[in-house]
Amino acid sequence: MAIEELKNKLQQAAGLLREAVDISARLRCQDSFSKDVGEIWEAFLRDFWSYVRLKSRECGQNLLAGISFWRISK
DSSP, rough: OOOHHHHHHHHHHHHHHHHHHHHHHHHHOOOOHHHHHHHHHHHHHHHOOOOOOOOHHTTEEEEEEEEOOHHTTT
């Protein structure tokens, strides 16, 4: 049950992130010099990364272990 819950939450998050990327692309196409879009994404990613590190420390496990950033960047 917990694995299905995780899959469901990540699918929901992926949908929201796609919407955010679409909005970002639209904003950047309108004003390619807009720094706000990059700053918003940077703040989001910083917060996300900090939260993952915090939860990793709390449970004593690297929550990103087993994820190959090289494989997903292909």
